[in-house]
Amino acid sequence: xxxxxxxxxxxxxxxxxxxxxxxxxxxxxxxxxxxxxxxxxxxxxxxxxxxxxxxxxxxxxxxxxxxxxxxxxxxxxxxxxxxxxxxxxxxxxxxxxxxxxxxxxxxxxx
Amino acid sequence: xxxxxxxxxxxxxxxxxxxxxxxxxxxxxxxxxxxxxxxxxxxxxxxxxxxxxxxxxxxxxxxxxxxxxxxxxxxxxxxxxxxxxxxxxxxxxxxxxxxxxxxxxxxxxxxxx
Numbered sequence: 001x002x003x004x005x006x007x008x009x010x011x012x013x014x015x016x017x018x019x020x021x022x023x024x025x026x027x028x029x030x031x032x033x034x035x036x037x038x039x040x041x042x043x044x045x046x047x048x049x050x051x052x053x054x055x056x057x058x059x060x061x062x063x064x065x066x067x068x069x070x071x072x073x074x075x076x077x078x079x080x081x082x083x084x085x086x087x088x089x090x091x092x093x094x095x096x097x098x099x100x101x102x103x104x105x106x107x108x109x110x
Numbered sequence: 111x112x113x114x115x116x117x118x119x120x121x122x123x124x125x126x127x128x129x130x131x132x133x134x135x136x137x138x139x140x141x142x143x144x145x146x147x148x149x150x151x152x153x154x155x156x157x158x159x160x161x162x163x164x165x166x167x168x169x170x171x172x173x174x175x176x177x178x179x180x181x182x183x184x185x186x187x188x189x190x191x192x193x194x195x196x197x198x199x200x201x202x203x204x205x206x207x208x209x210x211x212x213x214x215x216x217x218x219x220x221x222x223x
Contacts, residue, residue, distance in 0.1 A: 004153075031209055042116075042199055043154070043213040050209075058210075090153055096207045098144060101153030 003027050004102035006091050012108045019078040021105050023091030025071075031094040032074040033058075034066060036087040037104075043090065049074055081109040113137045114202050116214035124222050129187040131217050133200035136181065140202040144211065145174060145185045148197045157198075158185070159208075190221045 003026035013019050023032065034046040045058030047066040055066050063085060065077045078085055086109045091102040115134045123129045131145075141162040146154035160167040160174045160183070167174050173186045187194055197218050201211040 035213075040215055042114075042215040043201075045210070045212075048210065092153075094208045098156045098159065098208045099201075099211060100156070101146075103153050104151070 004091060004093060004100060006089075006102040006105050008105060009103065010106050012110065013081050014110050015082060016080050019081050019107065019109075021076040021089055021091075021107070023074040023076070023102060025074075025091075025093045027093060027100075028071060029093035029095065029100075030071075032068065033092040033094070033099065034064070034074065034076045035090045035092065036060065037090060038087050046076065046089075081107075083109050085109050111136075112215075113140075114200060114212050114214040116198075116200060116217045118217050119215070120218040120220070122220045122222060123190050125192060126189045129185075129190045129194065129219055129221070131185040131187075131198050131200075131219065133183045133185075133214050134181060135183075135202050137202070137204065137212075138181070139204040140212075141206055142203045142208070143174070143176060143183050144201045144203075144208065145172075146199045146201065146213075147194075148199065148216070154199060187219075190219075192221050192223065195219060195221045 005024045007022045033048040035043040044060045049055045049068040067075045089105045092099045144159040145157040148154040158169050158172045176183045197216045199216045200214045
């Protein structure tokens with residue numbers, strides 16, 4: 001276990017509201033990632049970070065932004081949530097050989 | 111454009127028999143492959159990996175085979191146990207390591223007693 005926590009674990013919100021998901025790690029890993037998991041799509045990369053204040057887009061980044069002001073924290077923000085962003089969101093960190101995942105956040109946008 | 115494909119959404123296997131999960135990829139730049147296991151309401155956990163310089167890697171009951179010419183990898187679980195019932199994801203990377211993984215859609219494995 002890489003000591004990854006995500007908060008909140010569950011959230012229900014309304015269309016148009018801003019939402020921030022938090023990922024916290026205790027392993028001092030340089031790389032951190034945000035994925036979303038949807039039926040039939042597996043895990044898709046939203047954004048990733050390769051260091052403090054260093055981030056880049058993934059496959060499905062539209063409608064999402066991220067920030068990393070400390071090594072241990074990686075925030076995912078939905079500026080104006082839409083129903084298509086209803087999903088399970090996973091944070092991950094990586095060593096050279098593997099990625100370690102947090103427990104996930106289930107987000108429902110009504 | 112699905113670069114990593116798991117064409118079987120589900121697989122049912124009898125306890126004690128072999129489970130074979132398959133994964134195909136299209137990007138010839140992929141050089142590192144991983145399998146993850148996921149239980150409901152939990153994050154994926156790493157199972158086993160293989161580098162493109164090998165064609166087989168074994169860890170206990172789990173063996174991964176890589177056929178680079180066919181762009182195909184498979185995960186063998188022998189013998190299958192009830193606790194192996196989960197969703198299995200294959201993932202691939204073109205960065206000689208575990209950064210920027212591309213995942214398949216997943217295969218739900220059910221082990222029947």
